[in-house]
Amino acid sequence: QDLSREKTFEDDTITDRKERAKIFGQYDHVRVYGRDYFDKLRRIGFKVDEVAYTAQLPEEDITKYCLAKGEIIPVVYRS
Incomplete structure (x- = not known):
């Protein structure tokens, strides 16, 4: 991303x-x-929540698990 x-x-x-x-x-x-990725998912009929997952984690966990700081995770549901 x-x-x-x-x-x-x-x-x-x-x-x-x-x-x-x-x-x-x-x-x-x-x-x-x-x-545009999130809108692509919506256009094909999914409900998409855009979650700033790393904003909810302590810095040491982001480093420990090699997460991309600031990455937005799409949590997708069937409509």
């Missing part, structure tokens, strides 16, 4: 493991979700 991106970036033509890790943050990923 990259909340600085307005739109999700996806490119499955990048096949080099090092290049994928550099661009997507992990060698086996092909996309980085942008701010």
Whole structure:
């Protein structure tokens, strides 16, 4: 997730493991979700709660579990 991106970036033509890790943050990923991700879920019929999970945790837990500070977690329900 990259909340600085307005739109999700996806490119499955990048096949080099090092290049994928550099661009997507992990060698086996092909996309980085942008701010549009939550609306995509809503458009296909889900109810989405946007939870700032790390805001509820002590700093030591964020570090201990290698969480992305400021990441917004979508909690999704069927409509």
